[in-house]
Structure formats: C-alpha cells, structure tokens
Amino acid sequence: MVVKLQRPILVGGLGLSFSLWILQSWHHSIVQLSEFGLLSALAVGGGLWLFQQNRPKGSLEQLDGIVADRITVENAIAKAEAVINQLTQEAENHPALEPLREKVAQLILELDRQEIKVAVTGGKSVGKSTLIQLLSGGWQERQQKVSFYKTAPLFREAGDKSHVAAFAELNQADFILFLTNGDLTDSEFQTLQQLKAANQPTILVFNKQDQYLADERASVLLSLKQRMQNNVVATAASPVPIKVRKHEVDGSVQEWTEQPAPDIQQLAQQLNEVLAQQAQQLVWTTALRKARLLKAEAKNWLNEIRCDRATPVIEQYQWIAAAAAFANPVPALDIVATAAINAQMVMDLGNIYQQKFSLEQAQTVAGTMGSLMLKLGLVELSTQAVSTVLKSNAVTFVAGGVVQGVSAAYLTRVAGLSLVEYFEQQEIAIDSGNALNLDKLRQTLQKVFQQNQQMAFLQGFVKQGVKRLLPEAQAVG
Structure with missing residues (x-):
C-alpha cells in the first residue's frame, strides 16, 4: 500500500535536513562552488519542492477563465445581437450597424475554427522572435494547425502607443506566451493581471534563464511561481555561448566557444498538452471574449444615441425647477x-x-x-x-x-x-x-x-x- 504524506512542511524539513547532510558529506570534495551559493541553492530547492507539493495537480487543465462549453459562447453572442437589434430599433440608419452585424457573423464562424492562434508578447528584447522560430518549426510536422505571432513590444517610453497596439493583437489570440527575462516588474505584473481579468489563458515564460547563476535562477523561478501560482516555465531560447578549455597532455591549453542547444523542451511539452487537450475550449474562450467586447461596443453606440436624446430632457427640467424655486x-x-x-x-x-x-x-x-x-x-x-x-x-x-x-x-x-x-x-x-x-x-x-x-x-x-x-x-x- 502506498502511503501519501499529508504534511508537506514536515516532509520539506526532512528533505532540507537530508540536503544539508549531503552537503556536509560532500563538503571536502566540492571546491568549485561557494558555501553560500550551494546553501542558497539547497534552500531555494527546498522551497521549490514545497511549492510543488502545494501546487494543484493538473494545473494546466485548470486554466483561468477557460470556457468549457459552446452554449456559454452562443448565449454571449445572442446577448450582443440583442443589443444590436435594440440599436436598430432606435437608430435604424446608424452607420455602425453594418460593421456590428458583420462581426456577429464572423463570431458564429469562429466557433468552429480549427487553427489555434498563439501570441508571444512581453517587453523589448525578451526573445520573442527567437522563441517563435523554435516553436513554429516544431509544429510544422503536426496535424494540428497552430500559428505563432509576436505583438508589439510592451512597456515602451511614455506616450508610445505600442502597448495599446499589443493589447489589440492579444485580443485575437487563443493562448498567450508572456516572456520575461527576470523577476516581474510592477508593469509586467499589472499586465498579467489584466490578461487574467480578460479571460486570456497565459503561460509566463522565464526566458534567458541561462544568464543567471544556478541559485539566482532558482530564486527567480520560485518568485515567479509564487506570484503567478501556476503556469510558469523557464527557457533559454538563445543560450549564451560558453567557453570550453581543454588541457592537453603536453601542458598546452586549447580554448574555444560552443553554442548550447536551445532549452525549450518543457515549454513545448506544456504547450502541446494544452493545445492537444483544450484546443476547442481555447477557441470558445476567444469567441466569448470577442462576443463580450462586441456587446460593449454596441452598448456604447446605443448609449450615445440615448444620451443625445436625454440631454435636452434634462435641460428642460432643470430650468423648470429653477423657475419654480425662484418664484x-x-x-x-x-x-x-x-x-x-x-x-x-x-x-x-x-x-x-x-x-x-x-x-x-x-x-x-x-x-x-x-x-x-x-x-x-x-x-x-x-x-x-x-x-x-x-x-x-x-x-x-x-x-x-x-x-x-x-x-x-x-x-x-x-x-x-x-x-x-x-x-x-x-x-x-x-x-x-x-x-x-x-x-x-x-x-x-x-x-x-x-x-x-x-x-x-x-x-x-x-x-x-x-x-x-x-x-x-x-x-x-
């Protein structure tokens, strides 16, 4: 019989104690790592172990905001149509009616779309283009149709409109890979919260992890997972070349640089699981988001028409009230x-x-x-x-x-x-x-x-x- 431990804190403490015992046993044979660096790595490793124990199983099967059925989307489209029909009744020649109706027709077709759209986004120089090249090559031989595209860089200087353009592009995506090169900044965290609020399934990708020391890398990864709770993956899409030194028998030394292979296996595996298991639900989620945006757009037009009619009514009664109070x-x-x-x-x-x-x-x-x-x-x-x-x-x-x-x-x-x-x-x-x-x-x-x-x-x-x-x-x- 398999016994499942129910106290991760106790087990984590035992694991960390065991790690410290290993450290003492190996202390004299390990000379290339500082004591502080190794202790930090062990401590962070223990923290990561604890996090994994508390992490919900099958987290990739519980993406935030994902739609589980087609009926939910059809109801949302019907609500958008109802607002458009109301606009038709109150302003039958409104110039926005035709574009709104076209969007409804596109939404209905969207429900049966087969191709999955994956957006790769993040700040400037986080490795979006390189990652897309690597991922696209891996999906060309698969039956499932997946298209990858990058958005305009986020978090540019004040006044730059790339952030707005990027969000417009993200609205079209079924799934988002959000790249960061380190621990989250306030701007990155707020953007991720906005994506969550908009029901946009997202994986946070800690790219360029190879540029960190082992203990720093583990610390950053732990911080990201604690802040985001789920769906964080570390990659190295374009690793930094490493210097190799070889000592010959005659005492000479040869040096050269080697280019490590990209490290995106974990990301590719998780993305493959998501798309294989939930492709249809991702499409429905995108359609639901678009239906709600369409309803809001139609409601704004309707409110504008009504406000134009309400304004003179308010002005009429405000002066009636003025005359009554003055008299x-x-x-x-x-x-x-x-x-x-x-x-x-x-x-x-x-x-x-x-x-x-x-x-x-x-x-x-x-x-x-x-x-x-x-x-x-x-x-x-x-x-x-x-x-x-x-x-x-x-x-x-x-x-x-x-x-x-x-x-x-x-x-x-x-x-x-x-x-x-x-x-x-x-x-x-x-x-x-x-x-x-x-x-x-x-x-x-x-x-x-x-x-x-x-x-x-x-x-x-x-x-x-x-x-x-x-x-x-x-x-x-």
Missing part, C-alpha cells in the same frame, strides 16, 4: 423638494433607456434621489458654490430667490445626469422603484457631482441661470 423661495434645507428631479422627468428618462416606471414608481425614485442628495450634503454644497459665484455680481445676488433657483437647476441637472449614467449600466428593465441599487446610485451621484464642480462650469451654468431668471439684470450687469 417660491424656500429655506436652503428644503430646496431638495424642488431640486430633486420630479416624477415626470424620471419617467421621460426611463422611457429613453427602456426602464419603464409607473407614476408611483417614478415618485419613489425622485424621493430617493432627493434623500440621497440631502444625506450626501450635495444640497448644501451646491448652494454654497452657487452663492460664491453670484457674490461676484451684487445686482444678481441680492435678487430674491436667485440662489435657490440656480441651485435647484444645478441639482436637477446632477440628478438627471446621474440617472442617465445609472441607466447606461443596466442590463434589463427596472420593474419597480425598489429595484434601484442604492449603493451604486449613491456612488454615481457623488461621481457626477464632483465632475460638475469645476469652477469654469459653475460660472457658465450660473450665468445661464441668471439670464433665464433675471433677463433684465444682464443689461445692468
């Missing part, structure tokens, strides 16, 4: 009664964004928006900001109700824009006023309020408000 000035804290968007505006904006409200539901939404504004302190802040701008003009400032009127208009605008941004994020129609996500709505309100707090905007807005409320003051001012 009937109320205490500052009660201004929320006129500043919060009214129920009819909620309904009008809801109709534009296919978020249907009854009158009762719209009133609930309006009241909720007003309460949030009051709790967040937006009413007081807006009144103070408007008062500050108005103080620069004594004629308009002393006029009764101007502060309340302009503040009401300003808050109505903020509330309207907040609802627009909130609606743009919705997937389905809201069935009732209680379906509002108050946390998200609160965050949206704060964000929109801050965006509209710039002094230049406030000055222009107040000027517009005064012009509407006190047209005769313009001539005096």
